[in-house]
Amino acid sequence: DAGVIQSPRHEVTEMGQEVTLRCKPISGHNSLFWYRQTMMRGLELLIYFNNNVPIDDSGMPEDRFSAKMPNASFSTLKIQPSEPRDSAVYFCASSPDFTNQLFFGEGSRLTVL
Amino acid sequence: AQSVAQPEDQVNVAEGNPLTVKCTYSVSGNPYLFWYVQYPNRGLQFLLKYITGDNLVKGSYGFEAEFNKSQTSFHLKKPSALVSDSALYFCAVRDRTNAGKSTFGDGTTLTVKP
Numbered sequence: 001d002a003g004v005i006q007s008p009r010h011e012v013t014e015m016g017q018e019v020t021l022r023c024k025p026i027s028g029h030n031s032l033f034w035y036r037q038t039m040m041r042g043l044e045l046l047i048y049f050n051n052n053v054p055i056d057d058s059g060m061p062e063d064r065f066s067a068k069m070p071n072a073s074f075s076t077l078k079i080q081p082s083e084p085r086d087s088a089v090y091f092c093a094s095s096p097d098f099t100n101q102l103f104f105g106e107g108s109r110l111t112v113l
Numbered sequence: 114a115q116s117v118a119q120p121e122d123q124v125n126v127a128e129g130n131p132l133t134v135k136c137t138y139s140v141s142g143n144p145y146l147f148w149y150v151q152y153p154n155r156g157l158q159f160l161l162k163y164i165t166g167d168n169l170v171k172g173s174y175g176f177e178a179e180f181n182k183s184q185t186s187f188h189l190k191k192p193s194a195l196v197s198d199s200a201l202y203f204c205a206v207r208d209r210t211n212a213g214k215s216t217f218g219d220g221t222t223l224t225v226k227p
Contacts (some may be wrong), residue, residue, distance in 0.1 A: 033215060040221040043219075045218045050213060055213075056211075063223075069205075091156055096190075098207055098213040099164045101149075101159040102205075105156055107155075
């Protein structure tokens with residue numbers, strides 16, 4: 001299995017631009033999580049889905065952030081407009097069920113200038 | 114609400130010595146507890162988990178952890194540390210009553226010196 005696949009691995013953009021991060025979970029996993037990691041805040045849960053349905057988006061910073069999971073094999077995290085404080089590493093992770101661990105992708109490093 | 118606390122930002126040990134990385138948790142239901150490791154510029158990797166059964170669980174790379182329900186703790190241990198164990202370690206909890214939500218601690222940086 002290829003594992004959780006995230007793209008792009010690195011993104012540099014200017015303030016005000018739209019950013020879309022993509023994630024392909026492991027086939028057969030029914031949960032998908034988006035996390036953000038920074039030195040200041042550590043690892044923050046942004047949103048998670050069960051069976052493609054958003055369960056808890058209370059960690060999404062503000063309306064500039066949105067996430068979708070149109071099918072079991074694809075999810076996006078969008079930031080519009082982006083700001084310098086959004087600079088972070090964004091991780092996607094998937095899991096087959098409650099008793100199992102999360103399988104993380106390698107992350108998307110976002111830099112907003 | 115569920116939460117995880119890792120009281121130490123940093124743990125330093127000498128190679129060959131035992132190591133302990135501490136974790137306490139809070140959940141409303143039965144806890145599912147996990148340890149992950151992160152190397153620089155990489156995603157988190159699973160080390161071990163406690164779901165039910167024996168309170169001492171063994172995982173990858175010689176790590177083990179002890180579940181203590183009365184103290185709500187799940188400390189990570191290794192009898193003899195290696196320099197290559199130096200990394201960032203995260204404790205996490207999942208809870209069925211929260212639809213599988215996974216909450217992580219702030220992480221502990223382990224440094225093993227030769």
